Amino acid sequence: MSSSASQFLFRRGLIAAGVALATGALAPAAMAADNWPDKPLHLIVGFPAGSSPDLTARALAEPLEKKLGQTIIVENRVGAGGNIAGDYVAKATDGYTFSVMINGNMTIAKLLNPTVRYDPVKDLQPVSLIGVAPLVLVAPSSAPQGKAFLEAAAQAGSKWSYGSPGVGTVGHLGMELLKSRSAIKAVHVPYAGYPQVFNGIQGGDLQLSMLPPALAMAQIQAGKLHGIGVTSAARSPLAPGLPSLKDLGIANFDLEIWNAVAAPKAMPKAHVEKLSAAVSEIVRTPEMRQKLAIQGWQAVGSSPEGLENRIQQDVKALGTIIREQHITAQ
Template sequence: MTESTRSTLYRRSLMSLACAAALGCSVGAVQAEQWPSKPLHLIVGFPAGSSPDLTARALAEPLEKALGQTIIVENKVGAGGNIAAEAVAKATDGHTFSVMINGNMTIAKLLNPAVRYDPVKDLQPVSLIGVAPLVLAAPANAPEGKAFFAAGAAAGSKWSYGSPGVGTVGHLGMELLKSRSALRPEHVPYAGYPQVYQGLQGGDLQLSMLPPALAMQQIQAGKLRGIGVTSAARSPLAPGLPSLKELGVQNFDLEIWNAVAAPKAMPRAHVDKLAAAVSAIVRTPDMRAKLAVQGWQVVGSSPEGLSNRIQQDVKALGTIIREQGIRGQ
């Protein structure tokens, strides 16, 4: 084969690759325009009236208008949302997605190896919806700010903290705080947040991490003391409270969040279209107001933005889970 012939074949190969790439982009764009081609199935892992359910139903109506298809919301309750997450992970119809809380998309399998899906391998991030810090709360007569941390350091294991159970974000968040500060309280798991409130108000507990929607009413009524928020900066969901970083806790940034997830089987062009619609909808004034009532600060994100958040959480909380051998309920 002559040099001239090789050169000609090489140019033809480049042209073929360019045409294939262009065709691929064109096909992807057409597929995205044609999708969804039938009603969408929105699965929620918590009961009617729960925060994920309210978020999903608030999102469904404007999303129907944006995508031009009916959205059927179904509650698959159980295992802290993991039954629904497994159903989504295994869906192959290209029209199933979910509103999930952060645990279902990050540490579910780390907490319980028996969980039958892998959040990282089997789910596809779509868009972050909203975030909220936890509020470090204490009895109403507790000292404030840095004085609280000094008292806690002096008390050591004589202090106790409550959570709604082993493996919950209130439990893992406090263990993360213990690893980043001089606090050493003992964990007391309760059946739920109402019992944690009673423990704090009765003096059986000295501290706990609570969702702001639950904590702020008690704090503003003078029934609990708000020490700080777990986010990197102050939060509009907990007005007046400093971040734990302001109180001297280094490298601490923990938030609860909810998001839209899809199966790995859903084509990326469809994921991008769904993400763009969700991100735009949650940022509207109407949805901002609805989510604020539920205790969420709206974010909205690309799939990459949500993926980054997942990686951060898996790294921070996964380390605590592995080091202490924590197993969920």
């Protein structure tokens, strides 16, 4: 073949390639992202039916079906505080499996228990936040208010006790974080659950605790507990009238419980971003905001990057406490 003929064929190939790119014939990955999902998705929940994560997942599933045009099958894979589901999702490779998780399953699971079979930071992809809530620092109804209570707690030293629903729970870690940033030295007493913690405060065995706002505010409004402040950086609509601990002089204190959507590392980035945009938009609708508020959450959709920032913040703060106090949940 002559040199001129070869150049002609080369130029014709470039033109054909340009036409193919313009029409999408050479962009199968982009087309695949546009067509995804083209079959039902599986939404995994690590807690039983009727639990808060389950209710959130089912509230999200219906509008997400309409948004994505595919059936969402909610599956409960219960056990190990949500970590069985976390491990299942982390190892999924089908590109159609994702999960609604609580913050512990996406941040400190392996730090608390090295036997956990997945590493949430390495094996999961953040998709979008769903809802956030502070914890509420509570005390007996006879306790002093605000800064006066924190001063009394500091003066009491190890004579005071605080309760949590178990070692490694956010109520436990939150109190240890407070102790690390104040002069409080209260001793930890683990209980079977939050109702038992409440009974411990009522019975005089405990002097303080951190409770979820839905539980705390009902008891505060009934006059059975006194609310000291919330653990978020600012006041929260979920605990009206209460200051933040930061307002009360606890420097750099910002801790919230949250739930979010997570995906396996194997899910393509384009699909993660499409799922994130859908979830974030749904979470911001008035209907979903109302449903989440009833469940005790302040609706907060986010980008994958926004959720990643929240994960890093929690791992840094709580991971430090776990390592310094040698806390394990085995």
